[in-house]
Amino acid sequence: MIDELHSVGGLFGIVNVPSGVWIDEEGMIVRPPEPAWPGKSMWREIIKLPTELPPDLDPFIRKSLDQAAKIKSDPAKYLAALRDWAAKGSGSQYALTPEEVIGRSQGRSTENSEAAAHFEIGQFLQKAGHADDAVEHFKRAHELQPDNWTYKRQAWQYVSPMLQDARAVYGTGWADEIEKFGAENYYRASDL
Amino acid sequence: MILTSLEIDRAQFERATGWALKPQGACKGEICVPLMEQPEDIDATVLSERLGMALVRDEKHGVWALGSETIGRRALSTAEASDFTLPDWRGEEFTLGRKCFCSRGPVGEGVAGTCRSGRNCVKS
Numbered sequence: 539m540i541d542e543l544h545s546v547g548g549l550f551g552i553v554n555v556p557s558g559v560w561i562d563e564e565g566m567i568v569r570p571p572e573p574a575w576p577g578k579s580m581w582r583e584i585i586k587l588p589t590e591l592p593p594d595l596d597p598f599i600r601k602s603l604d605q606a607a608k609i610k611s612d613p614a615k616y617l618a619a620l621r622d623w624a625a626k627g628s629g630s631q632y633a634l635t636p637e638e639v640i641g642r643s644q645g646r647s648t649e650n651s652e653a654a655a656h657f658e659i660g661q662f663l664q665k666a667g668h669a670d671d672a673v674e675h676f677k678r679a680h681e682l683q684p685d686n687w688t689y690k691r692q693a694w695q696y697v698s699p700m701l702q703d704a705r706a707v708y709g710t711g712w713a714d715e716i717e718k719f720g721a722e723n724y725y726r727a728s729d730l
Numbered sequence: 731m732i733l734t735s736l737e738i739d740r741a742q743f744e745r746a747t748g749w750a751l752k753p754q755g756a757c758k759g760e761i762c763v764p765l766m767e768q769p770e771d772i773d774a775t776v777l778s779e780r781l782g783m784a785l786v787r788d789e790k791h792g793v794w795a796l797g798s799e800t801i802g803r804r805a806l807s808t809a810e811a812s813d814f815t816l817p818d819w820r821g822e823e824f825t826l827g828r829k830c831f832c833s834r835g836p837v838g839e840g841v842a843g844t845c846r847s848g849r850n851c852v853k854s
Binding site: 540541549561567570571641644648652659666671 | 784788808
């Protein structure tokens with residue numbers, strides 16, 4: 539399924555990828571959005587970062603790789619929990635009550651709501667061919683909800699699809715922002 | 731949700747936000763918020779105020795956007811998952827909902843009305 543406008547993110551409060559939401563056969567959410575990996579660490583096992591980087595490597599790429607290597611993930615733990623739920627259903631220790639699901643979902647402030655509206659106008663204008671006008675709305679969304687990486691990365695990719703080096707337009711990019719926030723904070727800490 | 735006027739297309743609002751507009755108010759899961767207005771008077775300003783949705787205007791392009799609801803102060807107001815419909819890689823609509831999953835193929839029995847014509851409804 540292709541979610542061009544990130545509508546699912548808005549419905550469930552997803553702010554980064556990869557994220558998972560567990561929904562049972564009755565349509566009840568039993569775990570709110572949380573970091574979810576397919577069983578492997580993208581950086582360590584799939585891309586296989588070299589231990590030595592070329593000395594003449596572009597500084598932004600170097601910083602991106604350095605920061606990416608510091609991101610914490612535990613794919614094995616997540617996958618084990620998911621398998622446990624698939625086997626035991628509501629009897630799984632990882633299946634939460636409705637109250638726990640709501641309580642553990644992302645907090646939502648008036649600033650978050652305003653950020654969502656600006657992000658949506660930004661996307662609308664971008665698709666309508668008004669890229670310069672879209673930037674102002676994207677910037678406002680970033681200011682209002684700085685921990686929403688979806689808002690940032692969607693806007694940056696219009697400037698720099700691969701590296702997310704959007705400094706020319708936004709004065710920042712993926713490597714700069716993750717350094718500022720701390721790679722350890724890139725994903726919400728798992729409570730599995 | 732993008733708007734070109736403050737009038738609300740009810741079906742679009744429900745699809746985009748997961749809130750259903752019912753006689754008793756705006757409802758999602760077990761929660762219903764009274765709107766205190768006649769149905770014909772419900773517009774974006776009413777929904778913005780009652781559900782705590784930011785209403786942002788872009789003057790130059792003449793559009794508004796309603797942000798996500800803030801009642802409850804959490805991203806999830808209820809543990810009941812909102813239905814949503816998205817295109818798959820072929821451009822075919824796929825619905826993930828409480829009643830069924832809609833995919834390619836003939837319409838399923840019993841719950842056919844849930845899926846559009848030509849779609850198969852597999853009970854969840």
